[in-house]
Amino acid sequence: MKKKKNIAIIDIGSNTVRLVIYQLNEQMVFTELQNIKLPVRLYQFLDEENELTKTGVHQLLRVMNLFKEIAHSYALEEMIATATAVIRQSKNAQEILEVVEKKTGITIRLLSEKEEAYYGQYAIVRTTAFSEAYTIDMGGGSTEITYFKDNEIIYSHSFPFGVVTLKQLFFNEHSPNNEHALEQTNSYLKKQFASLPWLKDRKIPIIAIGGSSRNIATVHERMTDFPVVGIHQYEMKKKDLKDTLTLFTSLSFSELQSLDGxxxxxADIIIPANLTFIALMEQVHAPKFIFCNKGLREGLLMESVNQKYPATYSPHHVKMTSIQRFVDTYQIDNYRTKKRTQIVELLLNEIKQKQLMNDEIEQLTAYVSYGSQLYHIGSYIEEDNSAYHSFYLLANSNLNGFTHRERISLALLASYKNKSLFKLFVKPFKQWFTEEELKYIRLAGSLIKFCEALNITTVNEIIHFSLKDKETYFVLKVEWSFDPVAEEYRANRQKKNLENIINKKVVIDFKKA
Known part of the structure; x- marks a missing residue:
């Protein structure tokens, strides 16, 4: 793709109707230019005959006309409008679609239950690093659950209940948290989930998408004073979900309306959602509950782009793709980055062959490749304080495929300058790592810093690279394509970083090949 393009997605749900306008840049990174959500709650306009009333159709038309006017102010390449459970369950669905197209000119695609589950899972496997998991997308009028393995859906099911329907079935408008309602809802959910034989213990996580799971994860972040921003791939255990439920049920309706996060x-539908997630965790004995901030809309967007530009968004190499797009976005010198990474891998392999670090080497290998590619990315903002900017950028950016813990590891590597700054940056996250793990990360940062000194001119090529043991010290022999004047000066200043790794003095023998 040679220029930026704008694509609009309209998502007509049972609870909300939303317009999102995405802009894709040259690197296929998409950002939101516009995001408008209206809590229309179309589900409440279904009559006893299961038809959407005239009032409901009128409300939908008002919203669609508004979205049409907003969308026309952008140079759109494509508009995708979809409807899910509320229209799907309406007996007059075809009539609704025809009226909307006639009055607004917008063609709505009515998604089947399987298609709705498919697009949510499509986005999940392209923005997380999980190849096997359960997924749940809880809307207003339905709940889609899948089990996928090797990135492909094995089973999927759409339950005919959502947050709005559960509220209508069991909860009083003015008393959303009474004990009887909680017990009835929990009993109902257990029976529903137990009806599917494939919902069983597989020792895999549940990945959730949608507004209810986002709100619960956000509230839990605030409850625990989570030290970084970014909700994508936020992890909770069953106890954490029970803690948020305890909080919600302890508050009055007015207090829920003003609850931070x-x-x-x-406010009136968060308790049924929380109960649903706990019930599913108990049914499948999931070790953790993970929120993914990409769902149906992003799945539709990614598939549309992939049809025109195949394999743009792939479930394979999610982390590597995420790193590369980050590099492109912040205009890092790709050539310099590749050279640095090559040098890091060469030296790491030499250390491994000489068995200088034993088990530690495997821990280093997991960190250094990504870290070397993003080393001091913060220089894009300011060269003088690039370590600070590098850490902040990576610690507070949603990197697809990386957990929050992995993001902090990456931020510590990419910002590595010295032990003092390392200790400063890691301080709020120290409880996330063991002392041994922090040692590995710091050594990996030292290795990258030393290799950057060997990459000072970028054009000088290493012809031969070896470490030789001289009993009381090591000789690092480096043969270059031409006289390594700049590399010799810088590497000798930074060789203490290599000495920290192999626990012995190092003499660098520079030769022109």
Whole structure:
């Protein structure tokens, strides 16, 4: 793709109707230019005959006309409009679609239950590093659950209940948290989940998408004073979900409406959602519950782009793709980055062959490749304080495929300058790592820093590279394509970083090949 393009997605759900306008840049990174969500709650306009009433159709038309006007102010390459459970369950669905197209000119694609589950899972496997998991997408009128393995859906099912329907079935408008309602809802959910034989213990996580799971994860972040921003791939255990449920049920409706992290329009439906997630965790004995901030809309967007530009978004190498797009976005010198990474891998392999670090080497290998590619990325903002900027950028960016813990590891590597700054940056996250793990990360940072000194001119090529043991010290022999004047000066200043890794003095023997 040679220029930026704008694509609009309209998502008509049972609870909300949303317009998102995405802009894709040359590196296929998409950002939101516009995101408008209206809590229309179309589900409440279904009559006894299961038809959407005239009032409901009128509300939908008002929203669609508004979205049409907004979308026309952008140079759109494509508009994708979809509807899910509420229209799917309406007996007059075809009539609704025809009226909307006639009055607004917008063609709505009615997604089947399987298609709705498919697009959510499509986005999940392209933005996380999980190749096997359960997924749950809880909307207003339905709940889609899948089990996927090797990135492909094995089973999927759409339950005919969502947060709005559970509220209508079991909860009083003015008393959303009474004990009887909680017990009834929990009993109902257990029966529903137990009806599917493939919902069983596989020792895999549950990955959730949608507004309810986002709100619960956000509230839990605030409850625990989570030290970094970014909700993508936020992890919770069953106890954490029970803690948020305890909080929600302890508050009055007005208190829920003003709770930090909870959208006001979800105050009356957050408890049914929380109960659902706990019930599913108990059914499949999931070790953790993970929120993914990419769902149906992003799945539709990615598939549309992939049809025109095949394999743009792939479930394979999610981390590597995420790193490369980050490099492109912040205009890092790709040539310099590749040279540095090559040098790091050469030296790491030499250390491994000489068995200088034993088990530690495997820990280093997992970190250094990504870290060397993003080393001092913060120089894009300011060269003088690039370590600070590098750490902040990576610690507070949603990197697809990376957990929050992995993001901090990467931020510590990419910002590595010295032990003092390392200790400063890691201080808020020290409880996330063992002392041994922090040692590995720091050594990996030292290795990258030393190799950057061997990459000072970028054009000088290493012809031969070896480490030789001289009993009381090591000789690092480096043969270059031409006289390594700049590399010799810089590497000798930074060789203490290599000495820290192999626990012995190092003499660098520079030769022109």
């Amino acid at each position: 909870l959208s006001k329009e979800r």
